[in-house]
Amino acid sequence: MLGENPLFLLTYLLRLLRLAALLAVWRAVFAARGQAGGLDVEQVLTYTLLAGILAEPLNCRTGLDRSLWEGAIVTRMLQPIGLVASFVSEMAGRWVVGFAFCSLPMLLLAPWLGVDPWPASGAAAAWFGLSLALAVVVGVALDFLYGAAIAVLKTDIWMLDGMRSAVALLLSGAVVPLALMPWGMGRWMQWLPFGALASAPLQIYTGAGDAPTLLALQAFWATALCLFGRRVWRVTRERMVSYGG
Amino acid sequence: MAARLLRLWALYAYLDGMWIARDFRSFIFYYLADAVTAVASVAGVLLLAQRFDGIPPWTRDQVLFLLGFGMVARFVPDMMGNYNVLHISRRIGRGQLDHILVQPQPVWMALLTEGFAPFWGLLSLAPGVGLMVWAGQRMGLEATPSWLLAFALNLAGASAALMAYAALWGFAAFFQPRAAEEISGSAVDLLTDLKGFPLDALGPGLRTALLTVIPAGLMAWYPCRALLGLDHGIAALWVTPAAAVALCCAACLMFRMGMRRYAQVGSSRYTSFGHRR
Amino acid sequence: MHRSDRADIPASGIVVECRAVCKTFRQRQPSERPRDVLRNLLHPRFRTVEALRDVSFTVNRGEVVAYAGPNGAGKSTTIKLLSGMLAPTSGSVRVLGIDPVAERTRYVGRIGVVFGQRTELWWDHPVAASYEWKRVVWDIPRERFERMCGVAREILGVGETWNTLARELSLGQRMRADLGMAMLHEPEILFLDEPTLGLDVLAKRSMTRLVRQLSATGSVTVMVTSHDMNELEQLAGRVIFIESGSLAYDGDFAGLRREFGDLRRLVLETDDATAPTLPGAELVGSQGMRHEYRLRGAGADVAALSAGAGEQCRVLDVETHRAPIDEVIAGIYEHWGRQRPTGTA
Ligand SMILES: Nc1ncnc2c1ncn2[C@@H]1O[C@H](COP(=O)(O)OP(=O)(O)O)[C@@H](O)[C@H]1O
Ligand SMILES: [Mg+2]
Numbered sequence: 001m002l003g004e005n006p007l008f009l010l011t012y013l014l015r016l017l018r019l020a021a022l023l024a025v026w027r028a029v030f031a032a033r034g035q036a037g038g039l040d041v042e043q044v045l046t047y048t049l050l051a052g053i054l055a056e057p058l059n060c061r062t063g064l065d066r067s068l069w070e071g072a073i074v075t076r077m078l079q080p081i082g083l084v085a086s087f088v089s090e091m092a093g094r095w096v097v098g099f100a101f102c103s104l105p106m107l108l109l110a111p112w113l114g115v116d117p118w119p120a121s122g123a124a125a126a127w128f129g130l131s132l133a134l135a136v137v138v139g140v141a142l143d144f145l146y147g148a149a150i151a152v153l154k155t156d157i158w159m160l161d162g163m164r165s166a167v168a169l170l171l172s173g174a175v176v177p178l179a180l181m182p183w184g185m186g187r188w189m190q191w192l193p194f195g196a197l198a199s200a201p202l203q204i205y206t207g208a209g210d211a212p213t214l215l216a217l218q219a220f221w222a223t224a225l226c227l228f229g230r231r232v233w234r235v236t237r238e239r240m241v242s243y244g245g
Numbered sequence: 246m247a248a249r250l251l252r253l254w255a256l257y258a259y260l261d262g263m264w265i266a267r268d269f270r271s272f273i274f275y276y277l278a279d280a281v282t283a284v285a286s287v288a289g290v291l292l293l294a295q296r297f298d299g300i301p302p303w304t305r306d307q308v309l310f311l312l313g314f315g316m317v318a319r320f321v322p323d324m325m326g327n328y329n330v331l332h333i334s335r336r337i338g339r340g341q342l343d344h345i346l347v348q349p350q351p352v353w354m355a356l357l358t359e360g361f362a363p364f365w366g367l368l369s370l371a372p373g374v375g376l377m378v379w380a381g382q383r384m385g386l387e388a389t390p391s392w393l394l395a396f397a398l399n400l401a402g403a404s405a406a407l408m409a410y411a412a413l414w415g416f417a418a419f420f421q422p423r424a425a426e427e428i429s430g431s432a433v434d435l436l437t438d439l440k441g442f443p444l445d446a447l448g449p450g451l452r453t454a455l456l457t458v459i460p461a462g463l464m465a466w467y468p469c470r471a472l473l474g475l476d477h478g479i480a481a482l483w484v485t486p487a488a489a490v491a492l493c494c495a496a497c498l499m500f501r502m503g504m505r506r507y508a509q510v511g512s513s514r515y516t517s518f519g520h521r522r
Numbered sequence: 523m524h525r526s527d528r529a530d531i532p533a534s535g536i537v538v539e540c541r542a543v544c545k546t547f548r549q550r551q552p553s554e555r556p557r558d559v560l561r562n563l564l565h566p567r568f569r570t571v572e573a574l575r576d577v578s579f580t581v582n583r584g585e586v587v588a589y590a591g592p593n594g595a596g597k598s599t600t601i602k603l604l605s606g607m608l609a610p611t612s613g614s615v616r617v618l619g620i621d622p623v624a625e626r627t628r629y630v631g632r633i634g635v636v637f638g639q640r641t642e643l644w645w646d647h648p649v650a651a652s653y654e655w656k657r658v659v660w661d662i663p664r665e666r667f668e669r670m671c672g673v674a675r676e677i678l679g680v681g682e683t684w685n686t687l688a689r690e691l692s693l694g695q696r697m698r699a700d701l702g703m704a705m706l707h708e709p710e711i712l713f714l715d716e717p718t719l720g721l722d723v724l725a726k727r728s729m730t731r732l733v734r735q736l737s738a739t740g741s742v743t744v745m746v747t748s749h750d751m752n753e754l755e756q757l758a759g760r761v762i763f764i765e766s767g768s769l770a771y772d773g774d775f776a777g778l779r780r781e782f783g784d785l786r787r788l789v790l791e792t793d794d795a796t797a798p799t800l801p802g803a804e805l806v807g808s809q810g811m812r813h814e815y816r817l818r819g820a821g822a823d824v825a826a827l828s829a830g831a832g833e834q835c836r837v838l839d840v841e842t843h844r845a846p847i848d849e850v851i852a853g854i855y856e857h858w859g860r861q862r863p864t865g866t867a
Contacts, residue, residue: 007424017459024442163282176289185292260655343637
């Protein structure tokens with residue numbers, strides 16, 4: 001994969017540039033004020049940097065939709081390991097590449113970008129680990145629900161893909177922290193499952209939120225979505241097998 | 246020649262219209278997905294501008310204008326670039342250029358007309374234009390004839406820069422068909438994903454890079470600075486159109502080199518994926 | 523077929539002329555080892571493939587020529603050279619007196635090209651819309667367009683799929699629609715590259731019949747490639763056979779048989795399940811009491827052979843028939859294999 005096509009590096013360059021642009025915007029915004037929405041500029045910059053570094057785990061994509069679209073799902077179902085495990089392990093494999101070629105360079109560039117990459121405290125770091133794990137569980141569950149939806153709709157996934165990414169990114173608070181949304185939107189957005197994807201772990205990391213509350217909310221969404229996902233999956237499973245194949 | 250171009254555009258408009266008439270539901274569905282994506286991808290900056298009443302040195306309305314400009318700058322490339330014309334590396338990499346070579350017309354003419362789908366494009370124009378008009382009115386922007394001329398030139402420049410940049414990378418597939426098959430997709434993303442950011446607070450090095458090697462700054466940020474008077478001086482108004490001309494020349498050069506090479510090496514692979522659909 | 527508007531074109535004479543054509547390609551040879559990733563990027567290794575070497579032939583107006591050879595022999599490369607998609611490495615290609623690459627736009631308006639498994643139809647549109655598209659892009663006069671649409675609808679049976687979306691056509695229907703579309707501008711030469719590839723037996727047969735019908739009108743020169751010799755023999759009187767890029771034979775099919783051995787078959791029906799051994803004939807196989815032999819050369823005496831068999835068992839029936847042309851070709855391949863052990867690409 002690496003030797004064949006170095007194009008993925010361009011995608012990583014884009015991520016880096018987008019991070020730099022976003023950081024610049026935050027600096028410009030905070031230049032005139034010390035604090036906003038309970039966050040200071042240092043926190044927001046760390047928040048943004050971490051959202052960039054952990055872009056993949058904070059917005060899980062397993063490749064289920066592609067697999068459904070191309071009909072390759074059938075071969076997956078014949079594999080001895082479970083469907084979820086199969087997709088998750090593949091996703092983790094991709095993360096390793098992304099981590100080596102993108103996340104690590106971003107982390108190393110942090111001083112040059114003028115951002116402090118460290119967590120607010122040791123306790124915050126510990127809670128963050130747990131929160132990140134829950135975020136991945138919620139992300140995978142949402143991805144499978146999305147897969148079930150496109151299996152039912154039988155629609156062109158390329159069109160939906162962009163929409164889904166953009167909307168999820170926005171609602172999860174990965175671009176703009178929910179506390180900094182206008183019109184107090186963030187107050188009700190934090191109760192959506194998307195908030196469990198990025199907003200919760202990043203708030204914990206930067207010490208901007210109350211860890212136990214956020215973790216409890218994440219745990220609730222993880223349980224609820226997993227149960228719901230299993231049900232939906234069982235109902236649509238037959239349909240998925242025939243889909244695209 | 247102009248008559249032929251018009252005739253071909255009419256033909257593709259007709260095909261586009263027929264497609265929509267035949268499958269109106271899919272059209273609405275795709276269109277909504279497209280619109281949501283377009284709005285969501287600039288929503289971050291939009292929400293920030295609202296919350297903090299602008300992103301210094303831009304006022305809120307100026308940011309809205311910038312976002313609208315960026316959305317509209319995508320309109321022409323999207324309208325002209327269907328059937329992977331904008332993503333030409335896919336066509337070249339998949340060996341689909343042969344389909345153009347059997348047509349009794351120059352390749353550039355085929356490329357200039359084949360991707361034309363006006364009905365698709367037309368609707369995505371609305372939110373961008375709306376944003377610009379609304380922001381312009383609130384700012385009390387004076388649309389004098391000379392300003393409108395400058396506006397049109399810069400908008401055309403931004404669109405042309407995007408197309409030329411995509412083509413420049415896309416023609417890389419002449420030389421490395423397999424490796425570069427998806428390259429114009431990445432190139433387009435580089436420009437359009439960054440188009441909504443006010444880049445003023447970036448360091449000078451990055452800012453220069455974003456105006457030259459990765460000219461994302463030309464998509465909206467630089468032309469809007471000039472148009473809204475954040476940059477003083479007439480010269481700034483000419484930068485985007487001039488850069489677009491330079492990029493177009495480079496793309497033409499690359500195209501000629503690529504075509505000459507294609508006659509020698511042809512394409513050993515062929516997949517029909519994405520062809521005329 | 524009316525050709526009043528093409529009165530300036532002579533009815534006979536050479537239309538295709540290949541002289542000493544060579545075409546070489548460089549193919550990347552990436553190493554699979556992970557530690558060679560960087561070397562593959564910076565210093566890729568290449569191997570040179572001679573797709574065509576010193577190929578010369580001419581085709582006359584109105585001829586139907588079969589262009590045969592095994593996979594990878596250089597058939598598609600030849601078609602691409604003849605249709606202006608590729609320039610030869612050396613040698614000259616002239617069709618209708620034109621250099622196909624140098625004057626491509628003028629040239630391709632006078633030829634038609636169909637690649638099997640590549641379609642010119644618009645996926646999400648009915649066949650009729652694709653035809654309309656072709657009319658505008660090729661600038662086809664109304665009268666000719668209507669007339670050729672008629673040909674496509676009646677002879678090729680495109681009428682029944684006229685309003686069907688291309689994506690809903692079967693492969694056979696799609697190939698017929700593609701063939702009809704290639705004929706719309708009334709090309710003087712039709713290049714068909716493996717037009718029956720992937721078709722089932724019935725669709726193949728109808729395709730062959732259609733090409734024969736088109737060529738029977740006498741106004742169009744046809745060059746059709748295939749690796750299926752039996753099919754080509756039904757289509758064309760003349761066969762050009764290439765192997766590993768070199769022209770191996772150019773003539774009629776009877777000559778091909780003569781040149782590479784007339785492989786006749788002898789079938790004996792006896793009262794014994796063990797086949798009698800016959801000098802001068804080689805046992806191919808037995809089915810119960812039917813035994814099939816391969817005869818080498820025209821000199822084998824069938825009467826003497828069956829008499830010889832009669833001494834070993836009771837002969838109930840004797841029949842002879844010609845080997846299918848594919849077997850002739852298998853013989854040719856063997857022949858080549860022996861001459862050039864490393865020959866096939
Ligand atoms: N564009 C190309 N680049 C590199 N090699 C090619 C190219 N086209 C064909 N070849 C090689 O040339 C040889 C002949 O190919 P082709 O003409 O397609 O054979 P055929 O059509 O008879 O099966 C093959 O070995 C093939 O791999
Ligand atoms: Mg071939």
